[in-house]
């Protein structure tokens with residue numbers, strides 16, 4: 099299994115090298131701003147965006163022009179990467195699922211601009227700490243059009259170097275190496291399998307009978323959010339007070355998002371450590387009967403609990419939870435399986451019975467099989483059925 103790691107060190111360039119780096123950073127900034135102005139102009143005029151390849155061809159023209167010929171003195175790869183970053187940033191701003199904003203013009207002396215050296219063949223390292231006369235020296239890295247630069251190697255660099263990025267931050271130069279490391283496939287310490295269903299009363303129910311509950315602050319935040327939203331609605335749109343209230347609401351939203359992420363990380367870590375194989379319902383084909391209103395044949399009896407902000411907050415979290423769980427299991431040698439699971443809440447989990455009926459759910463929170471009399475928590479039954487469906491799928495598919 100290959101993983102990427104990054105190692106960041108303080109660079110110690112000479113005055114001359116530092117001036118070089120500053121000039122190259124200036125070139126990268128110019129290329130960014132020029133290309134951004136061009137793309138903005140095209141968008142405003144209704145033309146399609148230029149592709150990265152077209153921008154890169156323009157860069158070659160600029161480098162050969164009289165006006166911008168000085169760009170040819172800078173290493174080419176970091177300038178090309180500046181265009182690549184810009185291209186990605188613009189496209190990300192158009193992606194509705196992404197909160198990224200449209201890129202802005204770069205100003206001098208801001209910290210963010212970095213020079214990316216993408217070709218590992220052009221990055222050489224000299225890690226010797228003694229020179230020919232036996233004196234202590236700093237390790238050095240050789241970069242195109244800069245030469246050997248000293249850096250403070252504060253830790254061992256593991257793996258094979260893929261690229262390097264030079265950044266300037268708060269008055270210092272830094273270099274970060276991205277490396278690729280081959281680690282052995284992990285073997286999960288546990289052999290247990292579990293099914294997880296999103297609960298009605300609980301955030302999640304596990305097939306082993308345990309529940310995961312959202313912390314109490316979810317409800318407190320829900321109340322506060324509703325309160326702040328009501329306050330916003332009473333203010334005159336776009337007035338000063340409206341803007342202030344809007345900003346307060348945004349801060350609260352950000353706070354809730356962070357707290358939720360934290361809760362989901364803790365929960366997914368705990369589950370990925372305890373169970374090697376986890377099954378969840380395939381969200382893409384989740385049927386609508388599980389919505390708050392229910393279906394015509396099976397109207398929801400818990401509409402109030404299932405709707406509202408609290409549900410919205412937890413709903414958004416569920417997808418994130420599955421993503422976290424998926425990669426954490428992968429890292430620990432476990433596995434996350436998704437199963438199409440219709441009737442999970444109506445099917446009797448007793449293997450010999452398996453009776454499916456609406457009548458098995460006398461109440462939203464309890465399950466009672468009308469055929470064999472099995473009784474249990476409705477959420478747990480859903481999770482048990484997901485586990486059963488998951489294990490059945492493995493048994494059928496050749497491994």
Ligand SMILES: [Zn+2]
Pocket residue numbers: 446447448451452453467468469470471472
């Ligand atoms: Zn039964």
